[in-house]
Amino acid sequence: MIKYCILILITLSTLFIHAQENTLKLGVAGLTHGHVGWILSRESQSDMKMVGIVEPNKALANKLSKEFGFSMDIVFDTMDEMIKKVKPNAVAAFGDIKAHLSVVEACAPKGIHVMVEKPLATTLEDAQKIEALAKKHKIHVLTNYETSWYETNVKAINFLNEGTIGDLRKVIIRDGHKGPKKIGVSNEFLEWLTDPVLNGGGAITDFGCYGANLMTWIMKGKKPLTVTAVTQQLQSENNPNVDDDATIILTYKNEMAILEPSWNWPIGRKDMELYGTKGAIYSDNPTQLRVRLSKGYSDYTEETFLLQERKEPFNDPFSVFAAVINGKLQLEPYNVYALENNMVVMEILQAAINSSETGSTINLKN
Template identity: 65%
Template sequence: MLRKIFIIVGILLTTKNLWATQPKTLRLGVAGLTHGHVGWILSRKDSGDVKMVGIVETNKVLAQRLSSQYGFSMNIVYDTMEEMIAATQPEAVAAFGSIYEHLMVVEACAPAGIHVMVEKPLAVNLAHAKKMKALAQKHNIHLLTNYETSWYPTNFKAHQLLHDGAIGELRKVIIRDGHSGFKNVKINDEFFQWLTDPVLNGGGAIMDFGCYGANLMTWLLKGEKPNSITAVTQQLQPEVNPKVDDDATILLNYDKAMAILQPSWNWPIGRKDMELYGTTGVIYADNRNQLRVRKAEGYDGFSEETFQLQERPAPFNDPFAVLAALIHGSLELEKFDPYSIENNMITMEILDSAVKSAKSKQTVQLKE
């Protein structure tokens, strides 16, 4: 009898410990459905860590179309943030509307203590970004910015190799991002309408893809700001993008290095890649999984090592898992991590200055 009691107590203690170690499910709201990346959450497999509890979208035709495609109930679709928050009590909200709407999402969520993750970039301009940061700090919420490149194992391998001294001191970085244009990649009309609006997107390709390079440089240089920023924009497809630039070159001048960012909606092949040139070698992050390191030998010789990298381990292979882990205390971001507010405020300074430089045709000084 005593043995049976010990067994039962042991089972109960084991069950209790299992319950204690089970990750809590994050109650997630979604603000907007017009962003083409919203499919990342709508199609996400149920892993028990995140539950989508409500959606805010006034365009019911769009909502119904996505409901039919992804299988969520129209009963969880609300007209306003206030209605959704009151009805569903989310712990966090992921913003999938226009970039201009990011500030309004934070204004609705922060006072209620609701954490926010927005799609890149953080805001349409630096003024919006400062208001968002102030609200996040005042109400002690996480405010993350999600970039696809934050999931890339090649970028993290490049970061590690650089700081391990694999190519010596960094001197030049070239980062190229973009695609062949919306006529060719065939995005939905709701996404296209605000992506090509200078108010709702803050600009064209200079914002849409320039943010990747600014974010990565801020991370690679551990929060160092460029001394100056010079940007040139073009409009190579005016019939498709009549209101905004669709091609840009941004030069970032640092104390000991220079970065050349090349965001464009005119690449013949879609790309997100970067090249890091040091004093003794080069790192080529060719795409998400392929990376090469060249070590200099003599005048123009080199040895080359190629890496085929596996996806990043959980939770870093999924932005919603990162958000849940941060909120529930099992993860802490390093300073100037690509998701972090510290990084993205500098990223916004760079983008804001780049837009001003392109418009004025003058170099903008960030550090005197």
């Protein structure tokens, strides 16, 4: 009996030590992003532990410290200071989008993996620099989108690949809300979210990236042949320096995508419609999916699916990040998190901005 108890203790101790060895030390770069609560409120798990934060705005850091309970002792002024003191294995960027490049520049040479909030960068030029650093130093650079967690999107792609609605012809993706100021984002977030340099644009980048990301996934990494975009500024009093409404049209050999990113939707939304030669799939929200199959001219059958959240690790972006770094998960090149996908996203966004500014259709090199 004593030997049995000792064996159990040894086994448990070994498992505990192994778990500690596999626990990633995570640094957080910036606290101004409205999504930073995702990591600050994350329940303690064995895959990852937050060990440092970079935020020069101490008033903001103090405020969030009181709200989420982290110690101000782990808050640093610069990336170099944090890296030197706590030696993270990975960093999650939660500052402005322009800062993504400087975060990767600080991390890549030291072999530190990075996950950024969408989109990957503000410009294609910055994205190309990030890609070059990632390849040179052999680090993972992931981009996080809320829609990556939607089981409905996964189910929709599965139905499409199974031929349920026939050959794909058109995709319509709508994303957005009433606008940053109207929904009450923090002043720190609003300051850069409506800055054309720090955010890369307005709604065209903030929400246009979702559709570009999903469409690149659907097309298995294939680039569109052309990109055409128009933008408007419907709330000049709230968004004086950037667009707040856009329509982006992507054409492929046999398919077309219409992306409708906007800060003027009366109701917040992130939905997708897939139209094929036999029917349509409606990904209404994270949990509801509808499939319509054509019958005659205008009749159809419709089936509704109510789905649960995605299974681990896909229900949590930080679990995905940890699994990729630990080698437990290998992403396909066109996966929504993958750098290859998000380089195509940046080509699309850059072309969309250029199209809206010049009033012309942009041809992409394939």
